[in-house]
Amino acid sequence: MFDDRFFLLKEIGALREAMRQGKFSPRQQMLWNMMRSCVRSGALNYPWYAPLVAVMTQEKQDIENAKRVIATYAEKLEHQNYCVGLQFHFWCFAFPHAKWAMYYQWLVALGAYTESERAELDAVFLNYQFTNFYYGMRTKPEPECVDNQTLSLTLSNVLVGYLFSDTHIGKLMLRDGLKRLPEIIGGFPSGGYTGEGSDYMDCVNGPAMWICCEALEEITGEKEIALKRFSPNGVRPIDVLDVCAREWMPGGLLLPWDNYGYNNGVKAPVAYAAKVTGKARYYELLEKDANWAYDIGTGWAYDDMVWTLIFWPRRLPQEEEKTRNWYKAGIGGALESGDGNCYLMQMWDESEPVCPTRAHVNPNAVLFNGYRLPVSADGSKMDYPCSRFEFADTWRVVDFLSMDSQSRYNYGDGCLGAHSCVIVDGKEGMRAMSEYPQIKSENCSVEQGVLSADVTPLYAEHFPDAVRVSRRSSLLCDRFFVIEDDLEFGEEHTLTSRFLLRPDGYAGEGCVRVVTREGVVLSLHEIVGGSEISLERVKNFPHKPDLECVIADFSKRAKSMKRLIVAFLSKRFTDYEAVRGFCTVADPEGKLDRQGAEKLLQDSKELFDLNLPPFMEREAPICPVWWFRKEIKKQKRRAVLVLPSGLIEPELYVNGRQIDLSPFARSSQLIRPHLYLPEEFMREESLMVLLRTKVPTDHFYGKGWGTYGMSGGVSLAYEVPEERVEKIEYDGKRILVRTDRKEYAAAYECSEEKGC
Amino acid sequence: MLKTFLAQESCFESAENIQKCAKHPDWRVRYAAAVAIGERADASLLPVLEEIVRREKGRPLYSQPSCRFENAPDDTGMAEMVGPIRACFDREYDEEPLQAWQCRGRVLQAAYFAYAKIGRESKFLNEEMYRILQEDVDDAAMAAGYVAFAACGGKEVYARLCEIGESKHYCANFERGKTLKKLEKTCTRL
Numbered sequence: 001m002f003d004d005r006f007f008l009l010k011e012i013g014a015l016r017e018a019m020r021q022g023k024f025s026p027r028q029q030m031l032w033n034m035m036r037s038c039v040r041s042g043a044l045n046y047p048w049y050a051p052l053v054a055v056m057t058q059e060k061q062d063i064e065n066a067k068r069v070i071a072t073y074a075e076k077l078e079h080q081n082y083c084v085g086l087q088f089h090f091w092c093f094a095f096p097h098a099k100w101a102m103y104y105q106w107l108v109a110l111g112a113y114t115e116s117e118r119a120e121l122d123a124v125f126l127n128y129q130f131t132n133f134y135y136g137m138r139t140k141p142e143p144e145c146v147d148n149q150t151l152s153l154t155l156s157n158v159l160v161g162y163l164f165s166d167t168h169i170g171k172l173m174l175r176d177g178l179k180r181l182p183e184i185i186g187g188f189p190s191g192g193y194t195g196e197g198s199d200y201m202d203c204v205n206g207p208a209m210w211i212c213c214e215a216l217e218e219i220t221g222e223k224e225i226a227l228k229r230f231s232p233n234g235v236r237p238i239d240v241l242d243v244c245a246r247e248w249m250p251g252g253l254l255l256p257w258d259n260y261g262y263n264n265g266v267k268a269p270v271a272y273a274a275k276v277t278g279k280a281r282y283y284e285l286l287e288k289d290a291n292w293a294y295d296i297g298t299g300w301a302y303d304d305m306v307w308t309l310i311f312w313p314r315r316l317p318q319e320e321e322k323t324r325n326w327y328k329a330g331i332g333g334a335l336e337s338g339d340g341n342c343y344l345m346q347m348w349d350e351s352e353p354v355c356p357t358r359a360h361v362n363p364n365a366v367l368f369n370g371y372r373l374p375v376s377a378d379g380s381k382m383d384y385p386c387s388r389f390e391f392a393d394t395w396r397v398v399d400f401l402s403m404d405s406q407s408r409y410n411y412g413d414g415c416l417g418a419h420s421c422v423i424v425d426g427k428e429g430m431r432a433m434s435e436y437p438q439i440k441s442e443n444c445s446v447e448q449g450v451l452s453a454d455v456t457p458l459y460a461e462h463f464p465d466a467v468r469v470s471r472r473s474s475l476l477c478d479r480f481f482v483i484e485d486d487l488e489f490g491e492e493h494t495l496t497s498r499f500l501l502r503p504d505g506y507a508g509e510g511c512v513r514v515v516t517r518e519g520v521v522l523s524l525h526e527i528v529g530g531s532e533i534s535l536e537r538v539k540n541f542p543h544k545p546d547l548e549c550v551i552a553d554f555s556k557r558a559k560s561m562k563r564l565i566v567a568f569l570s571k572r573f574t575d576y577e578a579v580r581g582f583c584t585v586a587d588p589e590g591k592l593d594r595q596g597a598e599k600l601l602q603d604s605k606e607l608f609d610l611n612l613p614p615f616m617e618r619e620a621p622i623c624p625v626w627w628f629r630k631e632i633k634k635q636k637r638r639a640v641l642v643l644p645s646g647l648i649e650p651e652l653y654v655n656g657r658q659i660d661l662s663p664f665a666r667s668s669q670l671i672r673p674h675l676y677l678p679e680e681f682m683r684e685e686s687l688m689v690l691l692r693t694k695v696p697t698d699h700f701y702g703k704g705w706g707t708y709g710m711s712g713g714v715s716l717a718y719e720v721p722e723e724r725v726e727k728i729e730y731d732g733k734r735i736l737v738r739t740d741r742k743e744y745a746a747a748y749e750c751s752e753e754k755g756c
Numbered sequence: 757m758l759k760t761f762l763a764q765e766s767c768f769e770s771a772e773n774i775q776k777c778a779k780h781p782d783w784r785v786r787y788a789a790a791v792a793i794g795e796r797a798d799a800s801l802l803p804v805l806e807e808i809v810r811r812e813k814g815r816p817l818y819s820q821p822s823c824r825f826e827n828a829p830d831d832t833g834m835a836e837m838v839g840p841i842r843a844c845f846d847r848e849y850d851e852e853p854l855q856a857w858q859c860r861g862r863v864l865q866a867a868y869f870a871y872a873k874i875g876r877e878s879k880f881l882n883e884e885m886y887r888i889l890q891e892d893v894d895d896a897a898m899a900a901g902y903v904a905f906a907a908c909g910g911k912e913v914y915a916r917l918c919e920i921g922e923s924k925h926y927c928a929n930f931e932r933g934k935t936l937k938k939l940e941k942t943c944t945r946l
Contacts, residue, residue, distance in 0.1 A: 047838040069838060076839035081858040082823045083843075085832040092832040123761035130764070131784050134791075135862050138869060139896040141930045168768035169761075169788070172795070297836035399924075403822045403830075704833035 001122060001163055003109045006055060007102050008214045015310065016056055027287065031309045032056075034292070034612065037619040043069055045622055045698035048302040051103035052309070054110060063112050070107060073100050074124050084403050090136035091149035095208070095299035097133060098156035101125045105163050122164065129160040130169050134176070142180060146187035148196060148204035152299060154180045155208050155215070162219055178219070185212060185237060186230030191328040192239030195349050195359035197258020198247045206244035206269030207298035209237045210307070213272075226276045241273040245282055246326055250340040251372030252289035253670060257347055257365075259357060259414065261379025261544040262670055263706060264294040268307035275311045281321055283313055293612045293646055293709030295699060302699040302707075325446035325475070333444055333451045335475035342569045343369040344481045346473045348439055348453040353432040355396060356414035361431045363438065363455035364471035365419040366483060366499070370520040370569035373671060376420060377500040377549035379542030380413045386540035389413040391429035413541065422459075422469055422485055423496040423553075430462050440470075449475035452751065465490030467560075476746035480737055481567040486751055488560035496555040497531070497563050499524060505550035507535045511725075512552040517663060518674040519572035519640070521722045524552065527730045528750075529563035531556040545667040562750055564730065566737060570722040573640045573674060576715035579632050581607040584614055587625035587692070594653065597627040598690065604629075610644045611713045613695035622697050632687045632716060639687065641675040642715040643668070646708035648694035654687050672712045676719055689714070764788035771801065778804045783859040786811070787866050794870030802871075806880050809867050813884065818893050820857035821846060861897030864888065868900035872907040882913065889920050889928075898928035906935040914939040 006012050018024050024032060038046035039053045043065035054066035080086050086093050104125060108118060137153040154177050161174025188194055194205060213225040222228070226237045247254045248265045256262040267290050274282035286308070298304045324340070327333030332347035344366055351361040360378075368375040381389075394412035399405070412418070417428020424430075432438060440454040452472035460466040467488040474482045487495050501514045501522065512524045512533060526533070531554040539548050554563060583604040585597055592600070606614075610628060614620045641654070643661075647668055652659045654677060664673035681687065693710060701707045721740075729736040730748070737744040760782050766773040767788045774796070777789040790808050793801045826842040828834045834841065871881050885901035888894060905913050917936060923929045 044838065072839040076837070076841045079825070079841050079843040080834060081843075082820065082845075082854075083825070083828075083834050084822075084830050085834055087860060089832045092835040096835050120758050123757040127757055127761050127764065127784060131787055131862055135787075135865060135896065138865065139899055139927050141899065141927055141934070144930065145927075168765050172768070172791070300832070300835040302836055403820050405822075700833075700837055703829060704831075704836065 001105055001108055001118070001166065003105075003111070006109050007105045007163065008211070008218065009055065009106070009310070011310075012055060019056055025312065028309055028312045030292065031305055031312075033618055034616040035305060035309070037615055038622070039065055040619065041615055041622040042698070044072060047072070048699060049306060051106050052306045054112075055106050058110065063107070063110060066103070066107055067112055070100065070104050070121070074121060077124065077128050086132065087403075090132055090139075091152040092300045094129075094133035094136055094156035095152040095204070096297075096301045097125075097129060098159040099299065099301045099303060101129070101160045101163055125160065126164050126167060126169055129156065129173065133157060133160075134173050137177065137180070143183050143187070146184050147194060148200045148208070150180075151184050151208050152204060154184055155212060158215060158219070159211070162215065174219075181212065181216070182230050183232075185209075186232055186235060188233060188235045188240060189330065190233045190235050190239070191331045192235055192241075192243040193328070193331045193349060195352065197260065197358060197360070198254035198256070198263065199258055199260040200358070201240075201247060202244050202254060202263075202266040202269070203296060203298050205240055206266060207304070209240045210269055210272035210311070211299075213237050213276075224276070226272075238273060238277065241269050243328070243331070244269045245273055245285060246328070246334070248285050248289055249345070249367075249369045249374065250289070250336065250343050251369065251374070252285075252291055253374055255345060255347075255367065256374075256376075256378040256542070256544070257349075257362060258360060259380040259382075261542050262374060263296070263544070264291040264670065264708075265289065266296065266298050266304055268298065268304045268311060271308045271311040271313065274313040278313065279321075281324070291645070291711045293616065293711035294706060295709075296702070296706035297704060323446055325449055327444040327446050327451060329442065330439065332453075333446065335449050335451060335473060335481065337475065337478045341371050342475070342479060342481070344473055344475065344567065345369075346451045346453070346471065348442065348455055350438045351432055351458070352414075353434055355411055356431050357411045360414045360419060361416045361421075361458070362419040363416075363421055363458050363469075364453055365421045366471075366473060367420065368501075368522055368567060368569065370522060371571045373516065373518050373520050374545065375502055375514060375516060375520055375522045375569070377502050377542055377546070378419065379544055380418075381541045382543040384540040384543055384547065386538065388538045388541055389415065389418045389428065391415065394429055417498070418500070418541070420499045422471070422487060423498050424459060424463055424466075424489075424493050426494060426496070427462060430458075432458060432461060434461075436461070463489060463493065470751070472751050474748065476735065476748065477737075477744040479744050480569075482735065482748060483565045483567060484750060485563040487558070487563070490559070492557055492559050494555055494557050495561060495563075496553045497565065499552045501550045501552060502546055503537065503548050503550055505535050505537075505552055507533050507552070514550060514552075515572070517546075517667060518671060519676070519719075521570045521572065523568045523725055525566045525568070525725060525728050526554055527564045527566055527728050527735070529554065529556060529561060529565075531563060545670045547666045564750070566725075566728055566735070568725050568737065568739075570724070572719060572722045573717040574720055576642060576717050579630065579714040579716055580609045582610060582628035582630040582691075582714070584608045585627045586614070586621060586623040587627060588621065588623045590625040590694075592625075592627065594651075594690065594692075597692065598629070601627060601629045601690075609713050610710055612711065613709045616709065624697050625692065625694050628689075628691045630689055630714075632689055634685060634687055634716060635718065636683050636685065638679065638682050638719040639677045640717040640719055641677055641687070641689070642717060643673045643675065643691070644710045644712045644714065645670060645672045646710045647673075647691075648696070651692040653690040654681065655684065656688070669708050672715075674717075760784050767792035768795065771796065771798065774801065775804055778808050783855060783863055787859075787863045790863055790866035790870050794866065794873045797870075797873040797875075799874050799876045802874060802876060802878055805867055805870055805874070806878060808863060809881060809884050812863050812867075815856040815859070816853050817856050817860050819853065861888075861894035864894070864897040865900040868897065868904040872900070872904040875907050877908045882908075886916060886920065889917070889923070892923050892925065892928075895923075895925035895927050898923060898925060899931040902928060902931035902935040906931075906938045909935070909939050911943045914943050
């Protein structure tokens, strides 16, 4: 193993210098403070930050911390051998093992080990890789297997093989890994999306792709690997990273298009994309939408923040793109108003035949986001009891989830009916039963704000008389959307345009209204179609963000029809005013009561902004419970108190009265609770806010599902009436939407009778 | 682990070392020996390969009961954790079954891939591969078995594989499809 440089840390000198001279950007400084204070407060609580902290400071205690982490990892391996995960899902263990080998190399380069210590640890890392992950890589059919699993395994062999390429076994792993890696990158679909949903794109493929680029540059000496096209599909690593970035909706949540539903964005792939392209939109995602208190295993390693700091772009981009709309062939696209308040995504990525647990059956599904908050529902029930989408023919029995027993589960929520699509004759369990091209054609213009795709083949498999099933979404007046379903069959069917939305929904005449708990309103108005509208409330689906949803169906019996729906978004709160500087008290035992905490808060001089758990904001004890207090001045109006997301078992007191936070118990993990304070506070000119919350005290608090800390700070807003649609007129050429505030008029003609 | 690793490394240095390591008490070294035979693709080492597979036959590779872990879940959630973690079984077990559970089909996989590289038929290895395909337990070993059959098989193998039918495991089934396709072509030419 070489020890003359730090593997993949090409710019460590500049990074150290920036740290020493206080030349970090504010965001870099925040990240650095957070990682350093976490490690110094508890290295085994935050082990993934320890190696970088050691390399940056080169201080004795930081190096000792990192050595302790590596030693603990090495001791874990013997016990890990008996884990179901290692034996049946070895790819999950391959990637982090390679990362730890890399971090071990950093310590070797720091001169942290004696020769004999090195010899023993070299053997541990190499042997484990060889017997588990070289074996694992060879299990995956070559060259056909192109997915996050094979990528993880192959990349791990390249990394560990390269680090130990002075051994026979290292050379062997490097040779076989290097043979497969370019084929896997090039085997990704040309748009860069593997169909595995945001979770696998953001947590495995994206984080693997930047390492592929950096490692291949170091190993082969080639430059700008991120922009290189790989055979056979001509995909570039930047295409994969770009999909990761496009998954970020306004507000920072990722598209919920797989089993795992909504989640926060992963940062390092976006930082790398910003670094190698210099494009403003990547950088802006990090600055405006990233949740810095959120962490999840990226490639099963909690080092997203580490690499975000390392890749933070030094060259700040100047130019904005003209439009935020995007479209990717074979995948989908998004339309977004200039202010980011109105957002629609339409997807037509191909679904997984037979058992769609990864790439769900969502042909032309649309998702709405309003005022940077999600409005649509999608995902799965996970482990919650919900039989709504359990179909008789979608049960599956597997024996790889436990060492000595079988597991039975239903994958019906991956099928058509659980998505905002067109449903024919109520066939909700519809899915492809074999491989074939599922998209007939697509016709999109990001400049004109139009997304359109014909997905007839998927329907024709089940309804041989299907002539046309296409959907076109348009953003008009930079303010509202029109969704046009163009449906034609040989026989009469019940044709339903379905929308899955967050609670709560209400049906009116020709219209559905949804008002989220935060006060975002979506109204759907059918202006062509003459359908019957039905609403259904579903409990325990999807598992995020609310553990429930509303299904809105627009249905009609017809052989052929066009259905035009206007989607209008508005909100019931004013712009946010940030509230900063809360007196803060730690509660190490979690035993303080309200009176005790208030007494301590009176003497507290520690002021925090609640953007991060206090010990992540600056050096402070790692403590699981915190109390915050501040008097907030307000107008004599109904106030909306917006709390941080990620609060755990919170208690809130306003002017001495406890406020019920239970309606937000579920959604607040991802979305900041918007509390419409009781009317008794309307006349008050100030609010004494007292908040108690738990915070995660290590990487692993979320048990693999993501660790959510307090994030986003506190804001104050005021209740206002929403902008309400009063009338919509359409004469075949022009749509007029009249609200209680304004008229919006735009030319609109239905698509011709030949699909999109 | 250093001694084990040095023995593993030695397999890639000479055929004599392979022969010696093929009988090593540690399965990790036998695994390396099997991989190294594949690297050499030397038919004279076929008896050594058979010996490696014969030894695996008597081991309790797949009898592991569920295990409880201190400080970690028994699933992929463990991957990102660092520790300290401890595996706890329902009772104390001897070293041999513990080692067998760590090994599962690793040595067999390496042996069957090596057999594929050698490409010369061994009746013993064929029968062993048929046996594990019928048992349909170990995806990795079975997938390698199919790769080996594709390299060494003919008409008779094709008929036997058709009799065995599909596997419930993804990789094995995928390789089965490739192997049958290849053998079908070979048989047609014959």
